[in-house]
Amino acid sequence: MISVAKRVVLCADEESLRNPQLLGLEESNLQAVSWIECCATAEECRRAARRDGIEEAWVVSCDDMEPLNVAAALKYDDPCKKVYLACAVNNGSLASRASLAKVDGVLSQACFADRFVFAKSLWGERSQKVGHEEEGSSFDCGEGCGKEPGAQAANGATARVEADECESQTFLGLDASAQSRKERRRVSKEGAGTVVAVVGASGGCGKSTIASLLASLCARAGLVTLAIDADLQFGDMHRMLGVHEPVRMDEVVANPSLMTRLNEDAKSTGKPSLIAAPARLESSEEIAGELPDIIDAARGDYDVVVACAGAFWSEIHARLIESADSVVFLMDARPTSLEATVHAVELCARMGLATSGFVYAVNKHERESLLSAVDASCALKGSTAIELSNGRRDVEELLGAGFVQEFIESKNPLTDETVALLERILSDEQVKRVSQSLSSKSRRGRLFGRKAKR
Known part of the structure; x- marks a missing residue:
C-alpha cells in the first residue's frame, strides 16, 4: 500500500x-x-x-x-x-x-x-x-x-x-x-517547595515590602528561599533585600546555570537568593513568557519561592497566579485600593481563575484608617482579610536602604503580622521554624536611637 x-x-x-x-x-x-x-x-x-x-x-x-x-x-x-x-x-x-x-x-x-x-x-x-x-x-x-x-x-x-x-x-x-505546565506541577508537587505570589491591584500598596519580608523571614528560619521580582519594568526588591549586583531575569534566561549559583548562595548565606527584574525596560515583554518555567525550575530546589508582581495587570499576572500555590493579595487602607482589588478579583472569577487560594491583606493599616479588614471582607463577599500595620519610617529608613534583617530584629509590629500571614501559607512545621528564629535572636527596641514605631 x-x-x-x-x-x-x-x-x-x-x-x-x-x-x-x-x-x-x-x-x-x-x-x-x-x-x-x-x-x-x-x-x-x-x-x-x-x-x-x-x-x-x-x-x-x-x-x-x-x-x-x-x-x-x-x-x-x-x-x-x-x-x-x-x-x-x-x-x-x-x-x-x-x-x-x-x-x-x-x-x-x-x-x-x-x-x-x-x-x-x-x-x-x-x-x-x-x-x-x-x-x-x-x-x-x-x-x-x-x-x-x-x-x-x-x-x-x-x-x-x-x-x-x-x-x-x-x-x-x-x-x-500553561495547562501542560499545570499538569507537570500536579505530578511533581509532592516534596516540592511552596510558591507564593504577592500581587495587588493598586500601586504603592507595599507589594515589594511584604514580599521582601516574607522571603527574608523564611530564609532566616533556615528555609532555602528564592525571591523573584516579577515587576519586570520597575521592580525594586533588590534594593530592599540589600543586593547591590543582583542576578537579573534576562540573565537567567540567557544562562540557566545561574540558577545553580543562586541556590548555593541561598544555602550558604542563610539569606534569600534573588532573581531581579531586567535592567532594560524593553526586555520585560520579551522574557515575560519565561517566568513560569523559571518558577517550575526553582520549585524543586527551594523550600519557598516568593514572587512579587507589579501594579499594572497584564499577562504576567496570569502566569504568576497560575504558577503559585498561594496568592497574597494586597491592598492598602484607601477605599480606591479596595475598589481596584474587587475589580481584579471579579476579573479572575469571571475568567475562570480560582481565587480560593487568595490570602487578602489590608496593608499600611492604622487605627484611624478609613478601611479595615472587615470592610475588605464585606466587599470581597465574605473572604477573610487581615490587617498589616503601617511600618512608617522604619520601612523607609531600613527596608528602603536594604537593611531587612535589621527591620526584622526591631520590634516593629509589621514583622509579627507578616509571620501571621505566613501561617496561612506555609506548613505548621515551617511556621514553627519561622517563629523560633525570631524568639531565639534578640530583637532591638530602638532604631538609630529612637523608639520603634508601633
Missing part, C-alpha cells in the same frame, strides 16, 4: 505529544498517525510546514516559543497556508492578537477535539478512495465546528463565537502550554 503523505503539521510540547489526553484527544499515539507531522519546537514546525503536501498547520503549544508567535511565524512564511491556533482557553485579547497576525482561526480545546474526530472520518474516506492506508485522526480547522474543512464563516462570526464561548474560562491569554 502507498503511505499517506503528510497533510498537517501539529505543533505541541513534547509532553502533550506523548500524552494526547492533555490535548483533549483520545488518540494513544500521535506519532503513529501517518498524515500528521508532529513538532515540539518552533524551528521544527516552520521547517516541516514548508514541505510539499502540507495543507494546514495546527499550533497547540510549543517547547520554546509562545504558540501565538509560532502561528504568526507560520502565517508569515506562507500567507496562503491555513494556520490555526488551538488552545485550552481563550479570550478577546488573544483572539484580537491572532486576527492581527492573520491566523485563520482560534479554536477551543473542545472544538479542537471535535474537529479532530470529524477530520479523522474525512481523511479516512479520502484515503480509501485513493487506495492509501489511513491511520490515526486529524482535525480540520474550518471556521466553525462540525463543518466541512475549509468552510468559511461570514465575516469571521464563528471565530468570534468560539472566543465568546471560551471567554468565561480564560484569563489574560493563558494557553495550552
